[in-house]
Amino acid sequence: MIRSILLIGMLTIALSAGDAGAQPQQFGPNPNLPEPERGLLPNMKIPRPANWGNDLPKVPSGYKIQAIATDLKIPRQTLLLPNGDILVAEGSGGYAPNVRPKDVIAGYIKSLGKSSVKGGNRLTLLRDADGDGAYEMQGVFADNLDAPYGLALVNGALYVANQDALVRFDYRDGDTKASGPPVKVTDLPSKINHHWTKAMTASADGRFLYVGIGSNSNITERGMDAEEDRAMIWQIDVQTGAHRPYATGLRNPTALTIQPGTGQLWAVVNERDEIGPDLVPDYLTSVKEGAFYGWPYSYWGQNVDPRAQPQDPEKVAAAIRPDYALGSHVAALGVAFSTPAMGPDFSEGVFVGMHGSWNRDAPVGYKVVFIPFRDGKPAGDPVDFVSGFLVGDGNTRGRPVGVTVDPRGALIVADDLSNTIWRITKN
Template sequence: MKIRNILVLGLGCWLALGACSSGNSHSGTDADTSLINTDSGKLPQPGESKNKFSKVVGWPNGKTPVAPAGFSVSKFAGDLTNPRWIYVAPNGDIFVAQSTTEGKKASDVVSGRAQSQNMNDSPNSILIFRDANHDGKPEIGNVFLSGLNQPFGMLIIGDSFYVANTDGLWKYPYKEGQQQISGPGEKIVELPAGGYNNHWTRNIIANADNSKIYISVGSGSNIGENGMEHEVRRANILEVNPDGSGERIYAAGLRNPVGMDWNPENKQLWTAVNERDELGDELVPDYITSVKEGSFYGWPYAYFGPNEDPRRKGEKPDLVKKTIAPDLPVGAHTASLGFVFYAADSFPAKYRNGAFIGQHGSWNRSEFAGYKVAFVPFKGGRPAGKPEDFLTGFIVKDGEREVYGRPVGVAVAKDGSLLVADDAGNTIWRVSSK
């Protein structure tokens, strides 16, 4: 199928999220060193910052990413325009947000930070797909909503369809099963945007009874170098009511929290966080973590617990001291953005209640890290092992720069298959159990 196209000012601490790694990465041992060091309680010392940018060449006909034995990989939808995020509606409809970083198509970005500020290149739209037969071949695929401003997170609560644009949360009238939104929407929450905004994505998720919406807002910089006055309400997960009122900071110091999901075993909120750059190949590990209400995770003053960032040395010792360590490192500079728990039952038992992580890939590293979908087993609501490769094959050849695509958003379809948004490859991949 083919388709083209207020509040709390927050101390300098409670503000921020930082720019996401916008390069590509490699699945293999390169990303494992930081895991080993962190697991032993010994983070490496800051080192020289090195860059290696990827070049996207696209997928040859007939070629797909590679999943473990016992799984099948197919193209669910192709010829899209920067499919960045996926939302599966309660009725099984699949929504895909198409948007780009600062006007650059992912396939055009061969450097770490896109330079263009021209948003005319961004599709700024949401697509809808319906696969009623659950055969991986959607019968319906069309534009559901357009004219947006870097849309990302999506959510349905009752008769409302929510869209998290980079500068605000919007609410539209919605009826289950409709294939297009025609009525006007309402911006119910203003969100900080602009300036250096590589962390432009705004994700949203509701709690179990739909009484609260959580909004992830990344930092506007790497380590607050433009002044913390520009990071108000950033590097946070915000909590609001469904009408946009009652905003408060749920958790802070999260440089770029993107994917969010509820742990199916203990009902805790978890997120994947894209950590800071320019401290060397092995610092700082991206991570997944349970999100503790009212907690501070360090950005920009500390990382991975009370480890002070040397570039902000001595500025906020009180905040450094109160920084809590996240649950699990998933590799430095992997740009871990996508995150979903596997609560379905069509995959083998080892995957149930575990987490899939979409790793967009490194640029601030001498060798690639990421460029894959990783899996973390869970038991009793806690990680039960290190990340392991699940969907690979995005890198053309180890040691070189060319990549076929870059995985970002991950979602579990109603039939239990895993959907993966490949924004650089302009494809939604479907992974099913044979």
Template sequence: MKTNQFALFCLLTGFSIAGCNSKVSEKEKEAARQEGPDSVATLTDNLNLPAPFETKSVEHRPEEAGWPEGKMPTAPAGFTVTKFADKLESPRWSYIAPNGDIFVAESGTQKSADRITLLRDVNKDGKPEMREIFMEKLKRPLGMLVLNNYFYVANTDGLYRYPYKLGETRITGKGQKIVELPAGGYNNHWTRNLIANADGSKIYISVGSASNVADHGIEEEKRRANILEVNPDGTGERIYASGLRNPVGMDWAPGTNTLWTAVNERDKLGDELVPDYITSVKEGGFYGWPYAYFGPNEDPRRKGENPELVAKTIVPDVPVGSHTASLGLAFYDKTKFPAKYHHGAFVGQHGSWNRSTLAGYKVVFVPFKDGKPAGKPEDFLTGFVESEKKVYGRPAGVTVMDDGSLLVNDDSGGTIWRVAAR
């Protein structure tokens, strides 16, 4: 029984995914394990979820201490980690232009620089020789995009575009606000990310929810917890996918036309609920928020409110740990890393606050084959945690460079790390 068959079976029999898991025998699970990554075993092992409130909801925020001199994250054997850029103010996200220029959104929750910095590696030695303020006086920028002679910026309150010629080192004009977006929000859901499709005819905008679980009513959530689709001039807006509590990272699976996103799930149901995930995004798909999670598992705080939406909730593809705050998502579409990493996904995990022991605070890797997940997440870049009370930094965006290296935005540590294969 494959994963989609298993989810359908659960729906038809009236069980939750977690409940359905208990109905599958160990013999069936072992047989399914032999079938490979699309089997029942992989799905049900990952979705053996506890009951809501099985453990207390805990607020646990470590000190963000910064990196001591000489200390840096750790990558697997065969890789080197270097400091690509430092002394940045919350460098949460990076974007690489077609000419190789690297744009960094310096944007934060409590305090925000509200600018975009340009880094340029002129001699291609893995270190930027040029560093310029490209734009400033923005409103919590995150997503960036170069398309059709425009530079697009996703501020928290809207999508803006500015006339732009490739290679320019500064933009000073006001630009044009082409899409109004709902600003603010509980739990730091102020980030708005951008990606275009292959032919540049559509732009996708990620917009997180205004609350944990529609705490202030569903009216406050209009056009939120969605991925929106618009034309390059901002017209033609529609909801591409919904029920995504806080989608941030977006990328296209190599060799496919399938959009993927990294999603932060809800809090205050216990240590192991609800897992964050990465998932393929189905056009018109509903992913549960706020009524259900990980398939038709009803959130007790929204019990009985919308059974039809609960029943149609799509099971996400890959759970990546509860409360890990998985933000970054980038598929490895180069060849410099060993073959096992080709076409797989890197996920930047900003780290937990609603868990008794820390989770996240690292970059994980999910192997893919033929455009589909081919194994469980594994640690890739670690060493951000000193103890349960102190961390050195917090990974956010992850970006694959033209030279095949990986940039990791450590916004808390004010640093961008470069991971390269030896």
């Protein structure tokens, strides 16, 4: 055991030697894609957890931030209910066995940047009864779930995407606890569960749920059989539970949302690793029905990834480019469209929660950014909206996940490292 720990420590030092020559992060519709860098092992370095103390995350001038819930158990995604209550999905999933020595090392490195708290496998309800922004009520709405992540409310039913199944609770406005156990709507792919999160949103008309299902590997290390029904977004009929692939080739679609006014589905997607600190950019994209986005055969359109074997030239030829690069390894896990109530500088666009890198020397992500839109599409560079998580000694005090916009003028951010829900409003 001691020898193993020493070996991992030596590898950690060796792997964090630096990203000499690394190019700047790429943003926008036409990112600069460097040549792939292959080696025995990728760079692996993650900021360690640090305490907030009396500090707070940084927000733009004219805005304020406060913690409205603390001491949670790995908060991931949030849902704003019609009466203003907030539901928080808490949990941690995945049970993929290691298949390569580098998986053992990567798992150890990743664990250094996580909370020591055990996932709650529950939904917590927050209520601000007097409207002062303090959310004085915090209680368990439902427990005994299995790594809940995606949340949606449709026609009086609350849908929860566990890591293994889509389930439903009856919901009446103002409920503080579930009235009974959940009803299973349909199973979700859960064998191995290398990427376990099941992001979810509902169509504008409430007929369908869209569920993001990540791949079972970085780049098909377990073979293509393990990728059946994976790396795609399902469309699920709310009434029957019947499902079909809506779009494919998305390595890990970690957050989904519907664009107001258009009904267009958008997603943020975490791309592949192990070909350099600046490949491949995670992205924000509108999701086109029936489209193929490249994984595993190619990235950012038709850039071939030779690690995926056997190759499929027809698939590569059909692969479409995403709309907007967010930067490589930022680990985007949250997305939400803004409203005019968020203020003139942040009224049209999306907020994206970036959980942060574990596999490059200079950390990236670890913040919430705003992507401005014009004429319904991304237009301009990201603007830091919630930052200050990283501290100068190479540690971090938080890791943003889900983001939710309250149309009354607040951004809700789940932080699964400090186990906090943050609320940002105008002064």
